[in-house]
Each structure stands twice: as C-alpha cells, then as structure tokens.
Amino acid sequence: KAGVTQTPRYLIKTRGQQVTLSCSPISGHRSVSWYQQTPGQGLQFLFEYFSETQRNKGNFPGRFSGRQFSNSRSEMNVSTLELGDSALYLCASSLSDRQQETQYFGPGTRLLVL
C-alpha cells in the first residue's frame, strides 16, 4: 500500500498570503490528523477529521482551518500568514478515530514564511 502523501513538499510564501496544503491518506483510512512541528514548540496537534467532520481541534487560531473530502483526502488552509507559521506540517492517517489506532505520518510539507 502506498503511504500517506502530502503536497507540496516545500513552499515559500510571504506574510499576509494564504496557503493550502494537501494530504492523501493511506487507502482505506478514514481519519486524517494534522500536526505542526517547529523547533521551539515541537509537535502540536492542529485538527482531526473523520468522515468529513472535524472531530477534534488543537489550540490554534482561526486562521488555521481544514476540511476532508468524501474520498478521505484532506486539505488544511492557513490564511494571513505570519512569520511564526514557518514549520513542517505533518499529516497522519489512521483506519478510524478509535484511540488505539496507529496514526501513520506523511513526509510533511515544509512551509517558509518570509
């Protein structure tokens, strides 16, 4: 099976712009979660989608949003980019939203905000 794929892998934007990142989960997986990784804050949970519904949201401002499509693919959007949004954004998929399920991560999208 193919793993989790994320596009694009690298992105450079300027402050004030918006960005959309895409994630395709492992085939058959219905849950997609997003995480932000920075040197200062480490790995932080953004949100989780299951069956096109946001099930859980982390402590991030409303500029961060996401959605999931009927084929389980997910996108996250960041509006009005700030320098502090520079990070590696990781997508993870799991079979379901049960707590014992393993989340499998994609390679990430590295976003640089100038």
Place this chain on the structure above:
Amino acid sequence: AQSVAQPEDQVNVAEGNPLTVKCTYSVSGNPYLFWYVQYPNRGLQFLLKYITGDNLVKGSYGFEAEFNKSQTSFHLKKPSALVSDSALYFCAVRDQAGTALIFGKGTTLSVSS
C-alpha cells in the same frame, strides 16, 4: 491534562551497545502510548505502541518498549544499537478526550561506530 516527558535531549551510545530512550507520561485513565522515529527531512515513522496486555512491546527494526504503570514510564530499548538508528525519537500519548497525539519534545539518539 495528559503529558509526556522525555528527560534527555540527547542519548549517545556506541554501536553494538544496548540503548534506552526514556519516556514518562501523565494521563488520567488507561494510557495509549506510542513511539515514533524521525530521520532528517522526513516524517515520523511508527515504531511500536502499548494499548493493553504484556508490558513488553516489540516493534519495528528490533526496538522494544517496556510499559511500567507504577513508574508511569514507557522506555524504548534496543539490545544492540546500529549507526543507522541515529535519529530523533518521539514518545506520544493519545489524548483521553479525543484522538490527538500528545508528543514529548523528542530525544536525539546518536550511535557512534
């Protein structure tokens, strides 16, 4: 609130020696614990998890972890380290209120030849 602590920023070990990467957790209720590894410019790779049952969990690439409820620990171990094991290791606990993973700050493992 749930939390995970990895008390060592870096662990250095010689190739062929056993390695241990430490993790302690704080949760209310039964913990679901995970270990992941991250190589430079890569995503996280799943190593193993503890859900219930045997306290010794075996995972990928020869790694294992020991769950200790009384010490609230979930240390990652390997009997014989390889240079290729050098990477960043993360311990995580599943948020009791949902399915988010709460990660420790990570431990850099350096294996010298």
